Amino acid sequence: MLSAVLGLFSQDLAVDLGTSNTRIYQRGVGVVCREPTLVAVHTDRRGRRKVLAVGEEARAMEGRTPRDIEAVRPVRDGQIHDYEVAEALLLHLVRRIHGRNAWVSPKMVIAIPHNATDMERRALRESCETAGARDVHLVPRPLAAALGADLPVERPSGHMVVDLGGGATEVSVLSMAGVVASRVVPGGSSGMDRSLIEFLRGERQLLVGTPTAESLKEAVATALPPKRPKVHRVSGRCLRRGVPRSAEVSGDEAYRAIRGHVEAVGNAIRSVLDQSPPELATDIVDHGVVLTGGGSQLVGLPAALREATGLAVVRSERPASAVVLGAGRILEEMDLLRAVAC
Ligand SMILES: Nc1ncnc2c1ncn2[C@@H]1O[C@H](COP(=O)(O)OP(=O)(O)OP(=O)(O)O)[C@@H](O)[C@H]1O
Ligand SMILES: [Mg+2]
Structure with missing residues (x-):
């Protein structure tokens, strides 16, 4: 009886822990969370780390923190490199989804890079368990992406x-x-952001941060030479005079920077x-x-x-949601799970 009631309000989750964003799918509901994969961590004098904020809240602090607080991205280049922080992020997001029902531990399907080592698999499995999962299934990310793309x-x-x-x-x-x-x-796409930052530094003597480069990319960059290039104004710090300054970048310049x-x-x-x-x-x-x-x-x-x-x-x-939707399908369909879990 109890399990039937709990099954109705399923606690089962599918997770895509990406370099930029973490997305979570809840069984029977759909995608319930999309947050930047970012955690604000305070380190005390003894080196103990404490989580202050995660996701959007942590993003608001990025680049604005005092020395003892750091905005940590636990996934780099598609691979988890800080398991402790990744685990803290998962724990926080899972608790937020489950609210007062946090005592019921969910089944969890999580997408991992195809080339993940045994050690990485073990570490990720443990992180999911610490985040409250009772039954963890690792699935190759390319398969999840393909299933999410139907x-x-x-x-x-x-x-x-x-x-x-x-x-x-x-x-x-x-x-x-x-x-x-x-x-x-x-x-990946953040490599394009870095090339736009380099372009602005070299050609405009302007220093900008990643969020500015990212909005420039989304506003005007194209993968082919633009027919009617748009223009976008970016603000940063002048490298010659050290003062705030803005500059215009055309779609054509952005295209050349990222091609x-x-x-x-x-x-x-x-x-x-x-x-x-x-x-x-x-x-x-x-x-x-x-x-x-x-x-x-x-x-x-x-x-x-x-x-x-x-x-x-x-x-x-x-x-953008293909991986988590595919992982969600695997969560919903036991036959698929048996076929793809690794
Ligand atoms: N309209 C757009 N044009 C170009 N790039 C975009 C656009 N919208 C989002 N992006 C880029 O998509 C990237 C995020 O994609 P996504 O959420 O799929 O990454 P991720 O799954 O977290 O990373 P990874 O799979 O590499 O671990 C960001 O670099 C963002 O700038
Ligand atoms: Mg991804």
Whole structure:
């Protein structure tokens, strides 16, 4: 009786712990959380760390903290590098979702990089358990992305998914619910932000932070030369005089600053296709490539990759949520879970 009642208000969660954002899907409900993967941590004189804020609240503090408080990003380049902080973030978000019912520990499906080591798997499993999960299932991130993009990955036919996240771009070929080939291009969409920061420093003698570069990218950057370039004004610190100053950046300049990243993704697609067994390569030529991840929202990206690879390239319907939606599907469908858990 008790378990039937609890089943009605399911505590089961699927998690995508990304470099930029953490998303959580609740069974029977949908995506219930999207927060920056960021934690404000206070370190006392004895080196003990205490969490002050997570997610959006921590973002408001980024770049504005005193010396003993640090805004920590526990995931870098798509890989967890600070498990203690990642665990604190998960614990906080899970408690927020479950509210007063926090005593009921959930089943948890969590997406992990395809190339995660045994040690990383163990550490992540432990972090989920500490966050309150009773039953932890690790699933390869490319598979979750493909399922979230509605690709029929269980079938014996090849599909290619390119997940362009904040920290890394993962190009993967999938068949029969498994990852057949995969290649990671480091940097992801935040690599474009860094190139825009470099451009402003070199060409405008202007120092700007990551949030400014990110808004510039989202406002005017394109993956192909823009036909009618937009202009965006950014503010920063003048490197010559040290005073606040603003400058205009055109879409054409932004395109030139980031185009190397787009080329790198095109090259990775070609090389993964080259390494794929011939039957699967033929399937991919037939089915095309699906883009997921927040970074795939860059204007003109499908067209640019089509031009670079000769393949049909489309963006999935909800690209930024594809991984968590796919992990959610795995949570909802036991058969899928049995097929893909690793
Ligand atoms: N309209 C847009 N144009 C270009 N980039 C965008 C746009 N919207 C969001 N992004 C970028 O998407 C990235 C975040 O994507 P996402 O949330 O998928 O990353 P993540 O899953 O946290 O990272 P990863 O998968 O690499 O660990 C950010 O770098 C953000 O700047
Ligand atoms: Mg991601």
